[in-house]
Amino acid sequence: MSRDNNVSKGLLIGFLSGTIVGAAVALLYAPKTGKELRQDIKDKTQDLMDGAEDFAKTAKEKAIATYNEGKQKAEQLVTDAKEKADVILKDASRVLSDAKIKASEEAANIKSGFNAGVDAYKEAKKS
8 A cells, every 4th residue: 555655656746747847848948928928837837736736635635544544453453452451361360260279279188188197196196
């Protein structure tokens, strides 16, 4: 898309430059009176100004469209990133919760085993 814009811009600038040079050469070599030449120059200048205004208007419209498109894409990226971050946080919370449960179960098993060992020691000592 960017390459197409650069090519279009280059073609338009080349076209406008060629028009200006061609108009100037035609006016200077045309056998006309000073008054007619000045009027022709004035007319051509006005035509070029109108063309430049049209170009500026089109460029502004394209810039606004490109800006809006970029803004929408950025907003979508932010939304996607937030959704992915929420999923990751939920997964991490679940993993942490599972780890706490397993650690608690292991602690209970160790405590039970320790108590069984103490009881066995006490029984062995009595005998």
